[in-house]
Amino acid sequence: MQIKDEGTLTFPGKLKSDPSKRPQDKYCRFHRDHDHDTADCYDLKQQIEALIKQGKLQKFVSKKRTDLNRQEPAPRRDNQRPRPSIGDIRMIVGGTAAIGSSKKARKTYLRSVLNVQLTGSTPNTARVESPIIGFTEEDARRLHHPHDDALVVSIRVGEYNVHRVLIDNDSSADILYYPAVQQMGMDRARLIPMSAPLVGFGGIKVFPIGSITLSVTVGDYPRELTRNVMFLMVDCSSAYNGILERPTLNSWKAATSTYHLMIKFPTDYGIGELRGNQVTARECYIAMIEMEDHH
Incomplete structure (x- = not known):
């Protein structure tokens, strides 16, 4: 985290959930605890967004404008990492x-x-079993x-x-x-x-x-x-x-x-x-x- 030494972040305490039930292969440098990766930390993203709105991280925010009239990008293939x-x-x-x-x-x-x-009839569409969401x-x-x-x-x-x-x-x-x-x-x-x-x-x-x-x-x-x-x-x-x-x-x-x-x-x-x-x-x-x- 490049902004950790800026003195603007408020570091939280360790997570309160049961450590034995958390994945040990993921470590958050913001919480200083195992549970999720730093890049996926919701609390960190919230603080960064608030700091950007306050104008405190301008040197990390790109001001470069790009051509807004360029052609639409070609659709990406399945499982291809999206462009920024x-x-x-x-x-x-x-x-x-x-x-x-x-x-x-x-x-x-x-x-x-x-x-x-x-x-009780419905249109003839393919029936695909979806995973249970909870x-x-x-x-x-x-x-x-x-x-x-x-x-x-x-x-x-x-x-x-x-x-x-x-x-x-x-x-x-x-x-x-x-x-x-x-x-x-x-x-x-x-x-x-x-x-x-x-x-x-x-x-x-x-x-x-x-x-x-x-x-x-x-x-x-x-x-x-x-x-x-x-x-x-x-x-x-x-x-x-x-x-x-x-x-x-x-x-x-x-x-x-x-x-x-x-x-x-x-x-x-x-x-x-x-x-x-x-x-x-x-x-x-x-x-x-x-x-x-x-x-």
Whole structure:
């Protein structure tokens, strides 16, 4: 750790879990104890992110800008280590984006649901047994309890790490806010026009400025998942950079736990994990309250 001598880190005590149940081949130099590798230390990542926001680690943060208009990278092969991201984006509810906006599309969508409820039949799709996904108290030990915090995560969109992404199981349209897309340097001409409004932004209808399909990666290598996600682009103020909704989580076969502030999903190399950031969740909540007071 290059920053250990900077005097900015607060080193925690040793882990409280049973040492006999922890892997002895992994050692964390931050906790000074066996359990996980230093590179995978959640507590260390949290402190580093907080220090970056405070401007205390600027000499370790690259300021080099890259060409934002270069061609899309070729898809990587399975189990190929991902390339480093080229930047970080730090900075509602509506109808499902999958059904379209026409009356015929909506009726077809409704009939497909009624067919399952009345007859028990489902479309002819390949049945693949998925591993059992579960959560334990160990998954929740890094959180402040009790809490009612939202599940706010960081994901990789294209070649950018996008922070402040809200996980919302109650909604059905994946959202990206336009200011975040502007930071990625994407041309607005790439957006596909949309005519269907979103309902739920303060009880009013909001029309997206378009939709765009982008590659999204979640989890840590090699237990990660990369899928294309169609986002609706919304140009309005928000404490979040984006929202991931029910259809995408279902397509990942993901299980979410608001108590553990965590998402788990099956991959070819085991169960992948995506942890929420409790500090960021509270920052977003305060920011949203301040926005409402301002309006």
